[in-house]
Amino acid sequence: MSTKDKATVGEDQHGIESEDTETVGKPLLAAEKSRMTCRNVFVYYGEKMAIDNISLDIGKNEVLSMIGPSGCGKSTFLRCLNRMNDTIDICRVDGDIKLDNQDIYDQKLDVVPLRARVGMVFQKPNPFPKSIYDNIAYGPRIHGMVDSKTDTDEVVETSLKRAGLWEEVKDRLDAPGTGLSGGQQQRLCIARAIAVNPEVILMDEPCSALDPIATAKIEELIDELREEFTIAIVTHSMQQAARVSQRTAYFHMGKLIEVGKTNKIFTMPSHQLTEDYITGRFG
Amino acid sequence: MSNKQDRKSVAAAVEKGLARRKAKEKRFQRAGLAAVITALMMLAVLLISIVSTGMPAFTQTALKLDFHYDESLLPAGQTLNEETIRAMDFHGLVKKTLREKFPQVKKRKDKKALYKMVSNGTPYILRDMLMEDHALLGQIKSIWVLADDEVDSIFKGSKTIADSRLTEAQYGWVTQLVAEERVMTRFNWTFFQNGDSREPEQSGIRGAIMGSLFVIIVTLALSFPMGVAAAIYLEEFARPGRLNDLIEININNLAAVPSIVFGLLGLAVYINFMGMPRSAPLVAGLVLTLMTLPTIIIASRAALKSVPPSIREAALGMGASKMQMVFHHVLPLAMPGMLTGSIIGMAQALGETAPLLMIGMIAFIVDIPQGLLDPATVLPVQIYLWADVPEAAFRERTAAAIMVLLAFLVVMNLLAVWLRKKFEKRW
Ligand SMILES: Nc1ncnc2c1ncn2[C@@H]1O[C@H](COP(=O)(O)OP(=O)(O)O)[C@@H](O)[C@H]1O
Numbered sequence A: 001m002s003t004k005d006k007a008t009v010g011e012d013q014h015g016i017e018s019e020d021t022e023t024v025g026k027p028l029l030a031a032e033k034s035r036m037t038c039r040n041v042f043v044y045y046g047e048k049m050a051i052d053n054i055s056l057d058i059g060k061n062e063v064l065s066m067i068g069p070s071g072c073g074k075s076t077f078l079r080c081l082n083r084m085n086d087t088i089d090i091c092r093v094d095g096d097i098k099l100d101n102q103d104i105y106d107q108k109l110d111v112v113p114l115r116a117r118v119g120m121v122f123q124k125p126n127p128f129p130k131s132i133y134d135n136i137a138y139g140p141r142i143h144g145m146v147d148s149k150t151d152t153d154e155v156v157e158t159s160l161k162r163a164g165l166w167e168e169v170k171d172r173l174d175a176p177g178t179g180l181s182g183g184q185q186q187r188l189c190i191a192r193a194i195a196v197n198p199e200v201i202l203m204d205e206p207c208s209a210l211d212p213i214a215t216a217k218i219e220e221l222i223d224e225l226r227e228e229f230t231i232a233i234v235t236h237s238m239q240q241a242a243r244v245s246q247r248t249a250y251f252h253m254g255k256l257i258e259v260g261k262t263n264k265i266f267t268m269p270s271h272q273l274t275e276d277y278i279t280g281r282f283g
Numbered sequence B: 001m002s003n004k005q006d007r008k009s010v011a012a013a014v015e016k017g018l019a020r021r022k023a024k025e026k027r028f029q030r031a032g033l034a035a036v037i038t039a040l041m042m043l044a045v046l047l048i049s050i051v052s053t054g055m056p057a058f059t060q061t062a063l064k065l066d067f068h069y070d071e072s073l074l075p076a077g078q079t080l081n082e083e084t085i086r087a088m089d090f091h092g093l094v095k096k097t098l099r100e101k102f103p104q105v106k107k108r109k110d111k112k113a114l115y116k117m118v119s120n121g122t123p124y125i126l127r128d129m130l131m132e133d134h135a136l137l138g139q140i141k142s143i144w145v146l147a148d149d150e151v152d153s154i155f156k157g158s159k160t161i162a163d164s165r166l167t168e169a170q171y172g173w174v175t176q177l178v179a180e181e182r183v184m185t186r187f188n189w190t191f192f193q194n195g196d197s198r199e200p201e202q203s204g205i206r207g208a209i210m211g212s213l214f215v216i217i218v219t220l221a222l223s224f225p226m227g228v229a230a231a232i233y234l235e236e237f238a239r240p241g242r243l244n245d246l247i248e249i250n251i252n253n254l255a256a257v258p259s260i261v262f263g264l265l266g267l268a269v270y271i272n273f274m275g276m277p278r279s280a281p282l283v284a285g286l287v288l289t290l291m292t293l294p295t296i297i298i299a300s301r302a303a304l305k306s307v308p309p310s311i312r313e314a315a316l317g318m319g320a321s322k323m324q325m326v327f328h329h330v331l332p333l334a335m336p337g338m339l340t341g342s343i344i345g346m347a348q349a350l351g352e353t354a355p356l357l358m359i360g361m362i363a364f365i366v367d368i369p370q371g372l373l374d375p376a377t378v379l380p381v382q383i384y385l386w387a388d389v390p391e392a393a394f395r396e397r398t399a400a401a402i403m404v405l406l407a408f409l410v411v412m413n414l415l416a417v418w419l420r421k422k423f424e425k426r427w
């Protein structure tokens, strides 16, 4: 039975049968190309399974976007990549996730350096209620990357410049970060994340709380950052996924349905569910 | 029925309902306002009654008398030193001075009444003055001494002659002194300088204020760090589970335990078992720490809970350890709430009487405490003690002490507001 037939059984029913769990497309990359590798990842919230056997690679210097209807587990999966799920007591992660061939769920590995290597930008801009300067300087300080005021000044300046925020805030570095506009706050959060020079940046719907102009700025920024960082971005906007990413992964009810080159996914999806989603039939 | 009609009837129904809803709202608002006004009025009555009773206690009548430090006070052949001064008969000096001032008084009974005109602390004041300045011996010195509380009451108008215990003769003498401009009503410094006393005109609240201060210092020094640490542990680090629930329930229950129970506990544990001294501010502080801990823990946990999770995520996402997250980000944001809770706890402790009665703070203590182990009393207990004494002058002092206590509480609450404003940050 083809997937097409099944999906037409009922327009509202988008459940997937067991034989469909095989991900369509190319979730895996060649070893030398990938930054993070995930194999057979399962995530449970208590008894409830939120991620069901996902294997996916994230390449070096690529932007991977993750799309899918809400509640399908995009955030959950993203938060596995820097072990933010550790903070949720009932959450349990199974499987094998590696960063540069190092198991990040290794008992001996400390999450602190991991999170310095895998930074995160959240859905709602969440600058610390401190000055702009201190927001950026916080990461380098706690990780011992800066010794002197001049070091710190330099890191703050370069980070803000890389995040395209320097010109707007250079005269008021002592002003509270929470006093900026939403878009500026989000760029401040990005600057804060890149201040510790991570290898991977995870972004969970970074533009969902922003207006179109601020969104455009962030998208532009993501494109620039790709040169230095690997970026995994969750988004509910397909246009955004199409604009910023090279590869796109489509999630559905905890399963990874399809992965492929972004333009292929949006023009010629192979799986019925993907097609239904990108043509706006649900989600 | 057409659609149009239908809509009209719906609109009419809504209209009708709206009027009812508005009336309901009005009624509710009025009831609320009435409640507020009633509460305010009661508060006003209370304050007015306290202030009007207590005000006279802040002034004090003094009489000017010329005391002759006669050389004969010093037995022949002795030198003037502390010991010999202590042996001198200053009571006699006061009596003699009064007799000389009013030579017309002859009868024994009248003389007795005459001696009662000045505070019977006067001899000690004379003694202390001579101790300080030995050159006074042989001189005549005009000194303002405190009037007896009955005389004082007359001058402050808190009693009329009719209901005063002053006799006609005594009143006559007072009038004579007034005519000679030897009577003055001045601010009652004694009230703020002395400890408790059996004599109203000599009694003050210095001892109680110092006692309260020591007690509050002990309480604050112990309960704030302990309460905050406990709250941080329970809120941020403890694994949720049965044990945690049990602790939480117990803390909430402790907050509701009548305070006298803590007093009994303090008596049993600190005094009887550990052998600490009775009436000591240290013990009182320990007891009140037990009492305020739950309040502080509950307030601090609420403050920690109210810190938005996004800040925690931001910190953890930057690679901060849990400890760094708590101390760099969560705690500063929770601080205003914690401080407010703690100050409210302290204010409660400051006004607490019952548990302190159990640990011996009710004793009559004249000396002003100098340290944490000296016997002491505290403001509310002092109020309780004075409220029991029949003399009118003590009734005034009770109200005055209440005013002082209220002033302390107001200051503490203002401090809480100020701290809140100072530390509060937007996010
Ligand atoms: N903290 C949590 N506790 C329990 N269940 C959760 C939690 N977070 C997410 N879930 C569940 O996991 C599933 C995936 O959620 P999520 O990853 O947030 O989806 P998405 O980001 O794709 O909208 C949902 O069914 C959600 O209800």
Ligand SMILES: [Mg+2]
Pocket: A074, A075, A076, A204
């Ligand atoms: Mg999400």
